[in-house]
Amino acid sequence: MSAPIAVVTGATRGAGKGIAHALGTAGMTVYVTGRSQADGDSEYGGTVAETARLIDEAGGHGIAVPVDHADDAQVAELFARVEKDHGRLDLLVNNAAKVLASSANFWERPLETVDLITVGLRSHYVASYYAAPLLIANGRGLIVNTGHYGAVSYHVGPAYGAQKAGADKMAADMAKELRPHNVAAVSIWMGGLDTERVRALLPAAALAGRETPRFTGRVIAALYASSGLLEYSGRAMIGAELGAELGVTDLDGRTPPSARHTLGAPPDLHPTLKP
Template sequence: MGERKITLFKGGLMSNRAPVAIVTGASRGAGRGIAIALGMHGCIVYVTGRSEKTGDHALPGTIYETAEAVAVAGGTGIAVRVDHSDDEQVKALIDQVLNEQGRIDILVNNAAAVYDELTDPGNFWEKPLKLVDMIHVGLHSGYVATYYAAPAMVKQKSGLVIFTSASGAVHYVYGPAYGAHKAGMDKFAADMAVDFKDANVAVLSIWMGALLTDRLKMVIASDPEKYGSLESMTESPEFSGHVIWALFNDAQLMEMSGQTVIGAEMAVKYGIKDEGGRQPLSYRDTHQVEPRIQYPNIIR
């Protein structure tokens, strides 16, 4: 399995009752933003990913930098190197969190294998086969993390599992691997909620908007004419984290369990605005799409 490196960063004053969160794939992008936002709300945040030093990835960002940012924001950041393609490393992560904290309150399944070639022109067979890794480090790894966290959440009779998704679940975006990943995340939330229902554990999938991350900035710069309009429609990476925190504290959370929600709409519900006081638009307005509703039939 290889050596797993662990680094702890402490920020503001923490109580023994501080919520414990795991954010996978948090070296950069959405995961980093969500982790920092949860840190702002005083959480103990386990930050996972593979990037430990500059150069480990073409884009900037490491698990240690994110954990430090969580601490600066007022939480406690714990960096754990995890290769989410390795099920044993994922299990070891969950075991570590339970050994150190005794519980898991929030699990954010965000890790995914995203390659630059995803946005290249062409049909799926004209792009590298490695793009299908989104199914393994994405769907597969999110299932495994939830599988190992589930018994503890069921025992404690509380918890929130989040799958990060987007509107590509219901329309063509970048090809079938991307779409299958997003649709699968939504389906995981719907079906896992059925099994979790009696345990008071909520599961939701969140459609995040286009995030103004380093990756998206590179995409926009690669073809300003094609992608330039995206910048005015973006959300900050932290925005979804604040929405997740509001969901976690909603007394009616279990009534929403199993749903795919649009982050921008949840923000309006909870009175959350993005940086600069912006109110991001819903996919219903920008793309004229909405999440699919699962039928209530249950066959066991």
């Protein structure tokens, strides 16, 4: 079979960049999206072209597509391009999000903080909307929403928690409708990551033991390749636990720890959402 075709949104840096890089290492063709096109567009660096180059160097094929996920028309054009280029899609990773870091209470922050609901939750829905027909036509596929313990415990603020909890439920409901078409949808919770933003904010000593962003990409690649893919569909899962189950390790060979007992666990699905 030809190499799987993947789309990773929000892949200029951080989790999305690491996930896309890992999928490239698995030999996939990866369309990467984001707004940063030139050095200096973000104080944390990174561009869609840079991520595409990393994918090429890893053995895959990277395709940089500048996309503002607040603009539905740009998202539609992205998937129209995928259809024109390949006529199918195997994997969508919804990672695009707009996060404004702040320690203030929600009413003391800029109102734009709520944009995380637009580029983070709504954008996941829109990308999935356009991806679904291509996944269904392919006869097998996977949608992944990048999740976090903030869905069930306090982290960053109300907008972040709502986005993560909403992405979990969205995956569960999409899974129910996609199951007859052999397409799975899941949410994968990432742990504390070692990213460009984190490195800029935390001292080096605090980075020890954090997951690399590529670990989640490795987990996603293994999940997509699993013959039991549909058995996982609809679930929100802790990436560290899923990695251990699938035999996936981080770059240093270790299995990252789960924070289930300190930060919480995904809630049980109602029977109407279970296979």
